Amino acid sequence: MSHLRTELRQRAEEIVALYPTRRSAMLPLLHLAQEQDGYLTDEAMAEVAELTGTTPAEVRGTASFYDMFHLEPVGRYVVGVCTNIACLLRGGEELLEHASAVLGCAVGGTSDDGLFTLEETECLADCNIAPVVQVNHRYVRTTTPEAFDGLIEDLRAGRLDHDVPPHGTLIRVRRSGGLRADASEIATERASAREARAKREQ
Amino acid sequence: MAYLDSPQIVSSRKEYADSFTLARYLATGGYEGLKKALSMFPEQVAAEVDAASLLGRGGAGFPAGRKWSMLRKSAVSYLVVNGDESEPATFKDHYLVERDPHQLVEGVIIAAYALQVNRAFIFLRGEFALGLERLTQAVNDAYEHGALGRKIFGSDFSLDIVVHPGAGAYICGEETGLIEALEGKRGFPRIKPPFFPAVTGLYGEPTVVNNVETMSNLPWIVLNGGAAFAALGAGRSTGTRLFALAGRVNNPGVYEIEMVKNTFRDIIYDPALGGGIIGDKAVKAIIPGGVSAPWFGPDQLDLPLGQDEVAAAGSMLGSGSIVVLDEDSCVVRATWRITKFFSRESCGQCTPCREGSGWLERMLYRLEHGGGRIEDLDLLLDVSDNIAPGLTWPPQQTTICVLGPSIPSSIHSAISMFRDDFVAHVDHGSCPHG
Numbered sequence: 362m363s364h365l366r367t368e369l370r371q372r373a374e375e376i377v378a379l380y381p382t383r384r385s386a387m388l389p390l391l392h393l394a395q396e397q398d399g400y401l402t403d404e405a406m407a408e409v410a411e412l413t414g415t416t417p418a419e420v421r422g423t424a425s426f427y428d429m430f431h432l433e434p435v436g437r438y439v440v441g442v443c444t445n446i447a448c449l450l451r452g453g454e455e456l457l458e459h460a461s462a463v464l465g466c467a468v469g470g471t472s473d474d475g476l477f478t479l480e481e482t483e484c485l486a487d488c489n490i491a492p493v494v495q496v497n498h499r500y501v502r503t504t505t506p507e508a509f510d511g512l513i514e515d516l517r518a519g520r521l522d523h524d525v526p527p528h529g530t531l532i533r534v535r536r537s538g539g540l541r542a543d544a545s546e547i548a549t550e551r552a553s554a555r556e557a558r559a560k561r562e563q
Numbered sequence: 564m565a566y567l568d569s570p571q572i573v574s575s576r577k578e579y580a581d582s583f584t585l586a587r588y589l590a591t592g593g594y595e596g597l598k599k600a601l602s603m604f605p606e607q608v609a610a611e612v613d614a615a616s617l618l619g620r621g622g623a624g625f626p627a628g629r630k631w632s633m634l635r636k637s638a639v640s641y642l643v644v645n646g647d648e649s650e651p652a653t654f655k656d657h658y659l660v661e662r663d664p665h666q667l668v669e670g671v672i673i674a675a676y677a678l679q680v681n682r683a684f685i686f687l688r689g690e691f692a693l694g695l696e697r698l699t700q701a702v703n704d705a706y707e708h709g710a711l712g713r714k715i716f717g718s719d720f721s722l723d724i725v726v727h728p729g730a731g732a733y734i735c736g737e738e739t740g741l742i743e744a745l746e747g748k749r750g751f752p753r754i755k756p757p758f759f760p761a762v763t764g765l766y767g768e769p770t771v772v773n774n775v776e777t778m779s780n781l782p783w784i785v786l787n788g789g790a791a792f793a794a795l796g797a798g799r800s801t802g803t804r805l806f807a808l809a810g811r812v813n814n815p816g817v818y819e820i821e822m823v824k825n826t827f828r829d830i831i832y833d834p835a836l837g838g839g840i841i842g843d844k845a846v847k848a849i850i851p852g853g854v855s856a857p858w859f860g861p862d863q864l865d866l867p868l869g870q871d872e873v874a875a876a877g878s879m880l881g882s883g884s885i886v887v888l889d890e891d892s893c894v895v896r897a898t899w900r901i902t903k904f905f906s907r908e909s910c911g912q913c914t915p916c917r918e919g920s921g922w923l924e925r926m927l928y929r930l931e932h933g934g935g936r937i938e939d940l941d942l943l944l945d946v947s948d949n950i951a952p953g954l955t956w957p958p959q960q961t962t963i964c965v966l967g968p969s970i971p972s973s974i975h976s977a978i979s980m981f982r983d984d985f986v987a988h989v990d991h992g993s994c995p996h997g
């Protein structure tokens with residue numbers, strides 16, 4: 362029995378087919394696993410190991426290197442506040458402190474209702490609207506404490522459900538179709554292109 | 564006053580709300596560069612890029628044409644596009660991917676054609692959820708439109724592009740760390756030699772790695788010719804460039820301006836660009852090129868924004884980021900935060916980087932938050948000297964990648980320029996600004 366539900370399992374197999382080696386699909390597959398469960402469960406990592414031709418230990422060892430993968434359950438909303446240099450110069454630390462007070466949890470912790478996990482992030486590459494806040498990796502362009510309070514209210518009331526899917530769902534646009542120019546398909550064209558080139562260079 | 568008359572090469576669609584759609588792209592000259600490229604021989608396309616003398620926009624500023632020509636003799640297997648953009652205060656690739664994903668896709672197809680590569684990967688930073696969606700849509704649309712896949716626009720050239728999401732690790736921006744991540748591993752940079760991507764890259768095969776902005780320039784270069792691009796700017800810095808301006812300015816943002824024609828003062832103060840400092844304060848320091856770069860003081864405001872000009876003054880244009888600190892900004896706090904970033908993001912393979920960054924971060928923390936000692940200033944420089952001997956610029960290499968030797972840049976700059984501020988922190992017992 363696959364741990365990934367049928368639709369995700371099918372997407373996983375499509376992703377594996379895009380790469381010359383199965384292992385290359387590691388990061389996209391871990392994102393898929395996180396889309397289903399909100400974090401990386403042991404069952405999901407075992408399945409990713411099977412799909413990528415690795416062991417569960419290798420999967421865990423790889424996943425733990427990357428900040429976006431959570432090995433423990435997190436809230437439905439992972440709120441990231443940037444405090445790196447551009448945000449620091451525009452109140453990032455103060456906004457993070459405010460967020461911690463409003464959500465009632467320490468940085469790295471989850472609110473009592475289990476809805477929010479708060480993270481301090483490095484630069485999120487949106488420094489012109491600083492300090493920068495992301496919820497589930499969506500920019501919410503919330504720079505003041507008052508706006509932050511409004512954001513949390515909106516999230517609680519489900520008013521942002523369209524813009525901010527639950528934690529783990531990263532890419533809602535699915536690739537249409539697999540590889541079209543696989544090496545075996547285009548071998549003759551490649552050979553004749555090389556030949557023509559060699560002739561020109563003579 | 565700033566010089567703003569140059570063409571907008573990569574941000575020409577900025578006034579359109581739907582700039583990311585295929586319809587808008589086609590209505591504004593999209594995929595015409597590719598059609599022209601396909602009517603040329605691949606080596607002619609490469610020659611135009613060489614003539615443009617397009618410098619890589621990822622940080623190191625290596626000429627793209629030269630990188631390609633080193634490889635043209637041996638068959639290149641893969642083209643890998645670096646969209647990991649995580650250098651603090653750099654946000655121009657994010658802009659390009661969200662606002663003009665088709666331009667990037669077209670650039671990648673043109674490069675792949677010039678290099679005769681049939682498989683390209685675009686590695687995009689995982690935190691760019693919207694960018695990943697728009698880029699995936701653009702790739703889907705390009706296949707549909709006949710610009711990707713088998714026999715592109717009826718030619719004999721075929722290409723697949725795969726969009727690969729990162730997962731949150733600055734070090735995957737380093738090209739060999741990126742390749743490891745693309746192979747499904749931890750993003751540990753590889754030792755060079757032997758692992759130069761051009762020789763032993765993705766899956767051990769010759770690989771070209773180029774930045775998102777580098778690729779985004781290609782449709783214009785092919786359409787207008789390399790000479791037209793080279794006519795912009797001056798010296799080795801040709802064309803325009805996207806600068807990401809942030810910090811204590813009135814209008815932070817991404818600005819495309821011609822290389823060398825403008826100075827730091829222009830971009831910071833011109834009303835059409837940065838619009839001056841918040842509250843009309845004075846500039847205290849400028850961090851050009853990302854937090855890996857040495858800082859400048861207000862005495863360098865009239866330095867032109869060109870690669871060699873900035874290098875000659877002892878820093879780098881690097882990733883195209885410019886951060887402005889004003890007279891009220893605390894340089895100790897800024898230095899601590901930058902060092903904390905490096906300490907968090909060090910991949911841990913090399914001792915000077917792994918241990919040094921943590922040690923430096925802890926010393927800066929206590930200077931800022933309480934318990935700093937006057938000896939710490941010399942100790943900071945001493946530890947820095949162990950990571951990058953001599954504290955020269957560019958730094959001496961002691962580690963596998965240049966993340967490590969970049970750590971001392973801000974520390975060395977801040978202590979040299981603002982020693983009094985550090986002493987005041989020691990005297991006060993912590994940050995005097997509170």
Ligand SMILES: Cc1cc2nc3c(=O)[nH]c(=O)nc-3n(C[C@H](O)[C@H](O)[C@H](O)COP(=O)(O)O)c2cc1C
Nearest residue numbers: 619620621645647648649736737738773774777966
């Ligand atoms: C620590 C580190 C981080 C880097 N991050 C990036 C990055 O985010 N994006 C990028 O294009 N290049 C980055 N680079 C530079 C790449 O290694 C490589 O030089 C570049 O992608 C080549 O593309 P270009 O020649 O088009 O500039 C980084 C380098 C180092 C050492």
Ligand code: SF4
Nearest residue numbers: 912913916962964967
């Ligand atoms: S210098 Fe630092 S980031 Fe680079 S390989 Fe060594 S430990 Fe990793």
Ligand code: FES
Nearest residue numbers: 443448484485488
């Ligand atoms: S420094 Fe915060 S988003 Fe760039």
